[in-house]
Amino acid sequence: MTHPLIALIDIGKTNAKVSVIDPQTGTEIRGSRRANAVVQGPAMRELDVEAISRWLLDALRDAPHRDRIRTIVPVAHGAAAALIDRDNRVVAAPDYEDACFERVNAEYGQQRDAYQSTYSPDLPLGLNLGRQLFFLQEAQPQLFSRVAHALLYPQFWAWRLSGVMASEVTSLGCHSDLWLPREQHFSKLAQVRSWDKLFPPKKLASDVLGPISAEIAAATGLDPQCQVTSGIHDSNASYLKFLIARDREEPFTVISSGTWTVVMANRADLSRLREDKDMLASVDAFGSPVATARFMGGREYEAIAGTDVRPNMPALLNVIERQSMALPAFASGGPFAGREGRVINAESLSGSERASLATLYIALMSELLIEMLGADGAVLIDGPLATNPLFGSILGALLPERSIELSSGDGGNTRAACYLARFHDAPPSPMTPATAASLKGLPAYREAWRKLLVS
Numbered sequence: 372m373t374h375p376l377i378a379l380i381d382i383g384k385t386n387a388k389v390s391v392i393d394p395q396t397g398t399e400i401r402g403s404r405r406a407n408a409v410v411q412g413p414a415m416r417e418l419d420v421e422a423i424s425r426w427l428l429d430a431l432r433d434a435p436h437r438d439r440i441r442t443i444v445p446v447a448h449g450a451a452a453a454l455i456d457r458d459n460r461v462v463a464a465p466d467y468e469d470a471c472f473e474r475v476n477a478e479y480g481q482q483r484d485a486y487q488s489t490y491s492p493d494l495p496l497g498l499n500l501g502r503q504l505f506f507l508q509e510a511q512p513q514l515f516s517r518v519a520h521a522l523l524y525p526q527f528w529a530w531r532l533s534g535v536m537a538s539e540v541t542s543l544g545c546h547s548d549l550w551l552p553r554e555q556h557f558s559k560l561a562q563v564r565s566w567d568k569l570f571p572p573k574k575l576a577s578d579v580l581g582p583i584s585a586e587i588a589a590a591t592g593l594d595p596q597c598q599v600t601s602g603i604h605d606s607n608a609s610y611l612k613f614l615i616a617r618d619r620e621e622p623f624t625v626i627s628s629g630t631w632t633v634v635m636a637n638r639a640d641l642s643r644l645r646e647d648k649d650m651l652a653s654v655d656a657f658g659s660p661v662a663t664a665r666f667m668g669g670r671e672y673e674a675i676a677g678t679d680v681r682p683n684m685p686a687l688l689n690v691i692e693r694q695s696m697a698l699p700a701f702a703s704g705g706p707f708a709g710r711e712g713r714v715i716n717a718e719s720l721s722g723s724e725r726a727s728l729a730t731l732y733i734a735l736m737s738e739l740l741i742e743m744l745g746a747d748g749a750v751l752i753d754g755p756l757a758t759n760p761l762f763g764s765i766l767g768a769l770l771p772e773r774s775i776e777l778s779s780g781d782g783g784n785t786r787a788a789c790y791l792a793r794f795h796d797a798p799p800s801p802m803t804p805a806t807a808a809s810l811k812g813l814p815a816y817r818e819a820w821r822k823l824l825v826s
Contacts, residue, residue, distance in 0.1 A: 375441035394794035442792035445602030447524035449545030472497035490652030501548030525602030533599035535580035536571035541607035544654025552660035612786035628754035632668025636746035666705030674701035675729035680722035763805030775805035
């Protein structure tokens with residue numbers, strides 16, 4: 372076996388992973404994973420890009436068949452950019468969860484473009500990338516004066532590997548306040564503040580920036596001719612692998628899961644989007660807007676479950692019968708941001724019951740977002756929720772007229788990586804229909820849960 376391989380670099384908010392992918396089979400040969408952390412910088416909390424960089428070099432050096440890796444595809448979370456000076460040093464890599472960015476809320480709110488132009492909701496903390504830049508420019512002018520380049524997070528990793536700078540629209544369009552998805556150019560805010568000049572030329576996610584640098588080749592033992600693509604935002608990678616497998620005019624709904632649970636509705640009407648519900652227009656890899664809603668499902672699941680025990684059907688039925696309920700919100704963002712999450716009728720629940728309650732909560736929230744978006748067609752589930760033993764069955768019971776399909780694997784976006792690496796003939800990601808389940812009492816439970824949301 373001597374055919375070329377792909378390395379997928381997936382830098383999430385919670386975890387980072389390097390996967391070696393065989394494009395002939397569309398499968399992962401091996402993966403290496405680490406937990407991410409933040410560090411305190413001179414002006415704010417920052418993403419620990421140096422620690423990730425060291426781990427990344429080790430993971431690539433230890434990758435199986437590293438001499439056959441011909442393409443590297445970076446994927447990374449949104450609302451993040453690394454700011455680089457004229458000597459190619461990192462000035463800052465802000466962590467969007469730092470509360471410091473809210474100090475400029477009043478002034479920033481007066482200058483950002485209207486929601487109807489950007490479809491980027493006014494979010495807490497630094498979840499709008501524009502607020503991060505505004506805070507630094509206003510509150511840390513000496514630090515900001517050193518910034519010569521702003522690299523969106525996937526393109527930061529592409530630059531670290533290739534030495535070539537680029538921008539890409541899936542991250543620019545990720546509730547940044549910097550992009551107009553219909554017009555496909557920078558917002559008025561970005562232009563007035565001259566931030567648009569900090570971003571390198573735009574490239575497609577599949578564009579090759581060049582080979583790895585000589586330093587990376589020496590540090591990893593990879594072939595010096597190994598190519599680096601410009602990369603893509605993580606939820607958009609999940610969406611892309613379904614988009615390329617279907618007619619683009621066909622309505623379908625993708626639930627991409629991880630730290631965030633993101634619902635993306637192909638062909639849905641953007642006029643349904645509401646700023647106060649954390650709904651936005653994402654931008655797909657081809658530059659088209661996509662009606663999107665999300666909540667921090669991974670974090671909320673952990674907060675509700677409080678355990679690594681897996682959910683199961685008997686435990687779920689007990690939760691429904693007891694009317695144990697979780698009510699939002701247990702993390703930042705989402706349609707109920709600002710509310711304090713609470714759990715009711717949950718005394719003495721076992722570990723599996725709390726995990727089942729958490730799964731039920733995520734399913735109810737996902738169904739609500741699908742309804743808010745007016746999303747149609749098959750529901751395609753990717754990431755950790757696709758391997759949850761109950762999630763697909765619960766969602767199928769909530770949406771009995773819809774086809775619910777589960778992506779195999781752990782949401783490593785292998786098919787999207789193959790496409791971006793120009794292996795267009797790679798096998799499609801296998802999908803499994805969700806197992807149908809008869810959940811006695813679920814309709815009444817759902818009605819009671821919905822009533823509590825508005826009480």
